Amino acid sequence: MNNFADQLEQKIRETGNPSVMGLDPVLSYIPESILSACRKDFADPEAASGAALYEFNRRLIGSVAGLVPAVKPQLAYYEEYGPAGLAALRKTIQYAHQCGLLVIADGKRNDIGSTAQAYADAWLGQTRLVGGTEAPMFGADALTVNAWLGLDGIRPFFDLCRDQGKGVYILAHTSNPSAGDLQDLVLADGRPLYEALAEKIAVWGEELVGSCGYSSVGAVVGATWPQQATRLRELMPRALILVPGYGAQGATADDAACSFGNNGGGAIVNASRSLMLAWKKHQMDHEDFERAARLEAMRMKEDLNRALVKSGKKMI
Amino acid sequence: MNNFADQLEQKIRETGNPSVMGLDPVLSYIPESILSACRKDFADPEAASGAALYEFNRRLIGSVAGLVPAVKPQLAYYEEYGPAGLAALRKTIQYAHQCGLLVIADGKRNDIGSTAQAYADAWLGQTRLVGGTEAPMFGADALTVNAWLGLDGIRPFFDLCRDQGKGVYILAHTSNPSAGDLQDLVLADGRPLYEALAEKIAVWGEELVGSCGYSSVGAVVGATWPQQATRLRELMPRALILVPGYGAQGATADDAACSFGNNGGGAIVNASRSLMLAWKKHQMDHEDFERAARLEAMRMKEDLNRALVKSGKKMI
Numbered sequence: 094m095n096n097f098a099d100q101l102e103q104k105i106r107e108t109g110n111p112s113v114m115g116l117d118p119v120l121s122y123i124p125e126s127i128l129s130a131c132r133k134d135f136a137d138p139e140a141a142s143g144a145a146l147y148e149f150n151r152r153l154i155g156s157v158a159g160l161v162p163a164v165k166p167q168l169a170y171y172e173e174y175g176p177a178g179l180a181a182l183r184k185t186i187q188y189a190h191q192c193g194l195l196v197i198a199d200g201k202r203n204d205i206g207s208t209a210q211a212y213a214d215a216w217l218g219q220t221r222l223v224g225g226t227e228a229p230m231f232g233a234d235a236l237t238v239n240a241w242l243g244l245d246g247i248r249p250f251f252d253l254c255r256d257q258g259k260g261v262y263i264l265a266h267t268s269n270p271s272a273g274d275l276q277d278l279v280l281a282d283g284r285p286l287y288e289a290l291a292e293k294i295a296v297w298g299e300e301l302v303g304s305c306g307y308s309s310v311g312a313v314v315g316a317t318w319p320q321q322a323t324r325l326r327e328l329m330p331r332a333l334i335l336v337p338g339y340g341a342q343g344a345t346a347d348d349a350a351c352s353f354g355n356n357g358g359g360a361i362v363n364a365s366r367s368l369m370l371a372w373k374k375h376q377m378d379h380e381d382f383e384r385a386a387r388l389e390a391m392r393m394k395e396d397l398n399r400a401l402v403k404s405g406k407k408m409i
Numbered sequence: 410m411n412n413f414a415d416q417l418e419q420k421i422r423e424t425g426n427p428s429v430m431g432l433d434p435v436l437s438y439i440p441e442s443i444l445s446a447c448r449k450d451f452a453d454p455e456a457a458s459g460a461a462l463y464e465f466n467r468r469l470i471g472s473v474a475g476l477v478p479a480v481k482p483q484l485a486y487y488e489e490y491g492p493a494g495l496a497a498l499r500k501t502i503q504y505a506h507q508c509g510l511l512v513i514a515d516g517k518r519n520d521i522g523s524t525a526q527a528y529a530d531a532w533l534g535q536t537r538l539v540g541g542t543e544a545p546m547f548g549a550d551a552l553t554v555n556a557w558l559g560l561d562g563i564r565p566f567f568d569l570c571r572d573q574g575k576g577v578y579i580l581a582h583t584s585n586p587s588a589g590d591l592q593d594l595v596l597a598d599g600r601p602l603y604e605a606l607a608e609k610i611a612v613w614g615e616e617l618v619g620s621c622g623y624s625s626v627g628a629v630v631g632a633t634w635p636q637q638a639t640r641l642r643e644l645m646p647r648a649l650i651l652v653p654g655y656g657a658q659g660a661t662a663d664d665a666a667c668s669f670g671n672n673g674g675g676a677i678v679n680a681s682r683s684l685m686l687a688w689k690k691h692q693m694d695h696e697d698f699e700r701a702a703r704l705e706a707m708r709m710k711e712d713l714n715r716a717l718v719k720s721g722k723k724m725i
Contacts, residue, residue, distance in 0.1 A: 117524070120537065120538075120539060128539055131539055132539055132540055138538035138539055138540045138542050138544070139538060139544075141538070141539040141540060142536075142538045142539045145539050167520075167524055167527075169518070169520060169524045169525075169527035169528045169531065170524070170527050172527070172528065172531040172532070172546070172547075173527045173528075173530050173531040173536050173546065174536060174538070174546065175495070175499065175531075175536070175546035175547065176492045176493075176495045176496040176499065177492075178546075179491070179492045179495050180492040183491065183492065201518075201519050201520055201555075202485070202517075203517050203519075203555055204483075204485060204517055205583065205584065205585035205653075206585060208433070208483055208485045208486070209485075211483075211485035211486050211488070211489045212485045212488065212489075214489050215485065215488040215489040215491075216488070220458075220489050220490060220491070221436065222436075222454035222455060222457070222458045222490070223436060223444055223447055223448055223454055223457040223458045223461050224448055224454045224457060226454050228454070228455075230488070230489065230490065230491035230494075231488075231491065239517075239519055239555050239557050240557075240590075240591065241555050241556075241557045241580060241583075241591055241592070242580075242583050242585055242587065242588060242590075243585065243586075243587030243588055243589065243590030243591060243592070244587045244590055245585055245586055245587040246583075246585060246587065264557060264558075267521065267557075267558050267562075268521065269521035269522060269558055269559065269561055269562060270559075270561055271558065271559030271560045271561040271562065272558060272559055273559065274556075274558075274559030274560055274609070275556065275557055275559060275602070275605075275606060276557070276559070278596055278602065278605060279596065279597040280594055280595065280596055280597060281595040281596060281597055281599070283597070286591070286594065286602065289591075289594060290591060293590070337521075
């Protein structure tokens with residue numbers, strides 16, 4: 094099955110859960126038992142930090158394997174720990190794959206064509222190394238990208254979607270408070286800018302629609318702006334939508350439901366802090382973070398399915 | 410001197426050269442002597458590749474030290490080689506600093522506020538590691554960013570500009586053929602979108618104007634669109650402008666001159682491939698790449714100064 098949308102939709106059906114766990118590790122989220130073990134094992138603070146990030150992720154992934162279809166590491170939180178952080182990210186991606194989870198690398202990458210090709214190779218493709226061997230460097234299944242540079246800056250990603258079954262999510266309308274600074278500006282023809290972009294995304298994705306009816310060229314649409322999300326789903330009926338903003342950023346499951354297709358498919362809802370820090374909400378010990386994340390992931394699954402039934406998009 | 414604009418303008422005065430060398434290494438740009446030495450020294454192809462990138466950069470930097478004020482590594486070309494590539498990038502930044510060059514990390518990073526903070530810490534600030542030590546991870550002097558998410562996604566970078574003398578370049582109008590897909594869309598008030606963004610950049614930068622008269626909140630303006638560049642300079646009279654597109658992408662020194670301030674300052678022009686591959690243009694041996702890069706950097710310096718005099722922006 095060489096189409097990302099088909100792979101993702103099948104995983105969502107298998108788990109009955111249209112959500113994705115964000116892996117945005119910060120040292121203060123990691124319990125003391127892991128931190129002190131890494132301090133003991135590694136004299137170098139960078140190596141110890143990388144090991145702690147990986148161990149935290151490994152246990153989070155183990156706790157939700159079989160329950161969520163995918164994870165979404167946010168690349169900034171690995172770059173923050175330098176080369177050791179990126180090595181931890183690579184191991185995290187490999188472990189998620191071993192556990193049967195898809196991996197969406199959240200990097201919002203963007204550049205001119207030749208450079209976008211290098212990003213595409215780094216995150217979704219292969220690199221030719223000294224000596225001539227080719228190997229995947231990070232090996233994610235999909236990547237978030239920013240379309241500010243226009244089509245030639247994202248075409249290299251489309252090539253990997255077509256040839257290697259990868260996916261791409263283009264930032265259409267983000268979840269943050271100042272999303273509208275540029276995205277909501279009104280064009281001469283009366284449309285807001287994000288609608289003009291959405292129409293382009295729909296066209297760009299036409300050639301990559303899988304047998305599930307959705308395209309591997311997806312979009313990021315924040316749940317914090319439900320009115321815009323409803324309109325964007327109309328304009329991009331076949332786009333896979335990645336929905337941030339649920340939970341810690343304030344959006345509800347009903348808000349998130351606006352981004353799903355009429356068949357209840359085509360979207361996944363991200364939760365990062367609300368899963369990584371679920372032990373706080375459930376008043377559990379920090380060392381119980383895995384059990385808390387699993388409990389919260391189950392609660393979120395029910396919450397999303399309830400909202401989808403309520404919206405009329407999903408049959409009971 | 411704790412203001413990036415002041416630091417850069419002084420380096421430009423010292424070298425008499427408003428240019429920046431792009432460091433976008435690709436294995437095929439690296440001569441066989443370096444590649445074979447790295448193959449011999451490192452059995453692991455990733456380690457060998459990282460070592461080759463660093464050695465290539467080290468020799469390029471050595472060849473232009475004292476002649477150019479800054480280098481601009483393009484992050485995609487290091488991510489392409491995984492954690493070993495990013496380790497090579499870090500060493501490259503350290504070596505450039507030892508040689509007295511400023512470093513502009515070209516990453517076009519962007520995200521919501523909390524994540525943008527992680528990018529800012531990674532590239533311009535410090536990271537708190539396991540055990541409590543704080544250390545810079547990449548330690549660049551400035552970073553390119555993408556403003557699609559609006560002000561709250563780039564404010565964390567401004568904080569480091571103010572508090573730690575760092576700089577930021579916001580993508581205003583890029584150099585690639587499809588730059589206009591979004592950037593040139595016409596707004597309801599008749600302005601093209603890139604002008605609306607430029608007006609925001611000018612306002613955002615007001616608080617970070619150094620004694621040189623330019624702000625550490627800069628903009629990226631491609632030389633391939635000279636008409637737009639002229640208008641953008643009017644709208645952002647105090648922004649430091651980073652000018653890509655000269656040389657391999659087809660823009661001339663006269664095109665690039667449009668982005669300079671009336672005093673002949675406030676801008677630097679990037680050249681990547683035209684310096685890294687100068688041995689081809691000058692019909693020299695590949696092993697002579699350093700001498701060729703230096704020759705080409707000197708030619709470019711003269712070309713830019715000639716164009717600035719011609720434009721009336723620089724006194725002879």
